[in-house]
Amino acid sequence: MSKNADDHQVKDNLVQLRCHFTWGLDIEDSEMADLENRVLEQIEFLDSKYNVGIHNLLAYVKHLKGQNEKALESLKEAEDLSQRECAGQSDVRSVVTWGNFAWVYYHMGRLADVQTYLDKVEDTCKKFANLFRYSMECPEMDCEEGWALLKCGGKNYERAKACFEKALEADPENPEFNTGYAITAYRLDGFKSAVKGHEGFSLHLLRKAVRLNPDDTHVKVLLALKLQDEGQEAEGEKYIKEALDNKTSQTYVFRYAAKFYRKRGSLDKALELLQMALQATPTSAFLHHQIGLCHRAQIIQIKTATNMQPRRQDREKVDKFVQLAIQEFEKALTLKPTFELAYVDLAKMYMEAGEYRKAEDTFQKVLCMKPVVEETLQEAHFHYGKFQEFQKKSEVNAIIHYLKAIKIGKASFLKDKSINSLKKLVLKRLQRNASDVESLSILGFVDKLQGNMNEALDYYERALRQATDFDNSVGQGP
Template identity: 25%
Template structure:
């Protein structure tokens, strides 16, 4: 389930605060001003530092500090491992909780914000948030020795240590010692309950796997302070919200605990919304109760702890999408500038447009959804990937926005995303294409380890589309796609025949017969037709007339990579008809001058003509056109253009006057921090450049060795190995002995 993670909105009533012995909380408006004021935070920090420290005059104080720091209970020692994008998402979630008075987690929020900002590299902001946490916790306790300060002082000790401010760090360690002496934990050898509670709350913010651990820490805290209702409520929420996107049945004990928690904490609207959602998932009709809760939530819906998003999910579970949208619009009407409510509203419109199957959404609704999503993306610029995905899907449902949706997905996939974000994107792309795009362009993204499973385990249902460089790009996924609503045989066949993109591997008779049958079964599939022609061209058949016939059909709509145009260009290459490949590219570009994919294809055709044709020197005008195209393509694919940069360097090398520019480009590429697979590609291509263009044969061998020794099986590694073996076979190179020893010592050499 989406929204605040498990701990949310555990806000005790005034009577509960008194019962919990926290009469000084929440702070008054004057106290709130002091807490939020940087000057107030600074005064508190100086007061903390003014306490005497036993380390100040200790000759070995500095030596004691690291081990002492490691023993602290605080964010820096809790193994809060998260990627940068995850940290940013949590940071934004904390902002959406708000800082209104009455939030018992306010000090915890500031502590976690400080830790996140430290890890994001914002040291002064980290210092400020930790100081705000100090101020907030001072309002909770009547003295500097309040146990709720333990985690905060530990964070400050670590922060000052990392900043090289050892005196300040030792001062906080001293204060921690004093605090522990004056306020020992209620149970010997146990953490303070306040520490347990804050650790539990913090763990829940990072991933669902830690929610059970968080529930355990809350249980330990409650055991020592049974009157703390927020801790009891949060423990239960940690248990019941572990499975956000699943309809996992809750056992009877948990449901009974939920009933008791609602009686114990009747004003907690987030808890009430979670209860309704659980019951709705069990099939109960809770619509009337949802309407009653809606009125209460709308009194103050601005915080992510208000329960509004969970109530929207109740309406979704009941398939009352209009009521979810109506709730969002009501909240926005009262609070038009609250970004969290705009995010919730965008979510509701997405549900209505994508999940509601009975009728096509009105254009006005689609326009409102697009507008909201665009605004939300601008309000969450560093944590908006899922909203960008949602926007692409809304465009896809608009009826006229498929091209825009595809463009958005391609732009997202070209970014340098973290693995977890790539996984999200590939999953959403596969799902969205399966639901929305034409059936000949459905995709499902799987890890590369699923290659054989795609062919065998899926029973031929899906066709494989390998990344453009095979295994040589370091790509972490293989896209598996249904090209059309075809038979399983066709998809299985495409998976098999496209495995060896760069090789002239003969296809056996059975496979060729399968191809013939597939074309009869699916006569309008132009991509399949192009693959068939390419296979036959590789076998030496003269398929030029059929290629011309297919060209006319493809040029009717060549803009997609699934049109078959690139494969048809490869047919012309196989036939050594480079001019016809270029002519096809230019025809497609003339009809569609702004389509970057066609520009990429055109650049490829020109590189074939210039680099592969040996009969004559290419004209200056052709080289100029090739260079211009490659430069434009590199700008259009800024994060996935290595091969095009290599090709551009080779264009310069072939120009007759550009060897110096080519060498400069290669050196610049080799200075980058590339992944091993990309380095392998670069070394292989540079070795060939050295051999053919610069006639530097020894350096060429050295770079083939560099490519071969990178432990990444690929076409490029094998190609470099083959080049080295040829040197040995010819026996004329003075490095033959060195090459032989190199190959013998190469890992896996026994299978070469």
């Protein structure tokens, strides 16, 4: 058999493996640095019973960066951990690692080593009476795939959810499967938090995960945040305090506890916790974004207390917090260039600072992106519309972007704000020109959206009359 034939046969076998090379993980080049940083943070700071998968993911990232020797080192660490941590099921857990070994060696051109690891996988598949030569079908494999997808960002969350659901069908009370499913559900709930009528499904899953994993402080603080979202803040704070009293996974506990206290309005406490977490993980885009949000909240507090007209020392404080927020949002985007929401937050701070050219450039960046959460694009269009209306004094462009915001997604608070802003602007135009056909048509559209069908029909009829009158006057000519 020729060398090419050998290579094709090996490749045919490799694609049957279930591992990071065959799971179709959606990772853009611009996301790679942030992903690697988050993986390394988890390895160092998250005290977890489930560490084999994260070393496998690190190996895959190293391969994508062209560092195959370092990838092999991470796989050896994963293999050692599998032997130590997965007593009784180390062979099953090792199948992913062996599959990754085979792929890395294939890319290095070491076909003999590829075959060694293919043989290991095949022997394990036979041992557990699997139907396929190189593919294990078991809930542990579904769980491993779920963890990998979950770590690789929002584009992969729905697939991660399906993996954990499949694993739980086989073993409904498995602590690890429940933890992965609950975290995925919490992230997906967060994506739809702005949608009206969205009923989150993560609360009872997080409760179950905490019951099955009482020492897991990471999932405990996520439960606290979800309870806060559901109006059960007092119970949530109980879990926050329990997690803070525990010394495990403190870097992760600090960042989520800080989010809890920021949302409660305890900004000094939130900033204190974020600075503690930042000492351990100074390159966390998440932390820098959260610090920026705290500074933004400080601005809002001062403006609210001064009836939106801060003067003298209050004005100085606002200006200081604006600059601090800008620094943090810029840092977050340097670390994670795909951080869509941070672009919107940064553009709004540039507007606050009067740096309109920078605001324009930042809005354009996010408006050209395809955010994972369509509500992020809705928010960008809404705030860009406000920017066009009040800073750039362009009513035409403001209308365009309010309309774009309205047409995105389901009913949401942001859609309502966009409708109200559009309606105010168009009514203002009609005061100047009561026969403006475009304004009348837009008001008809807005009333139709709000279910005011009689009012909508009235505006459409008025617009039609004005258009007809205009055509007639043009047709008669001078």
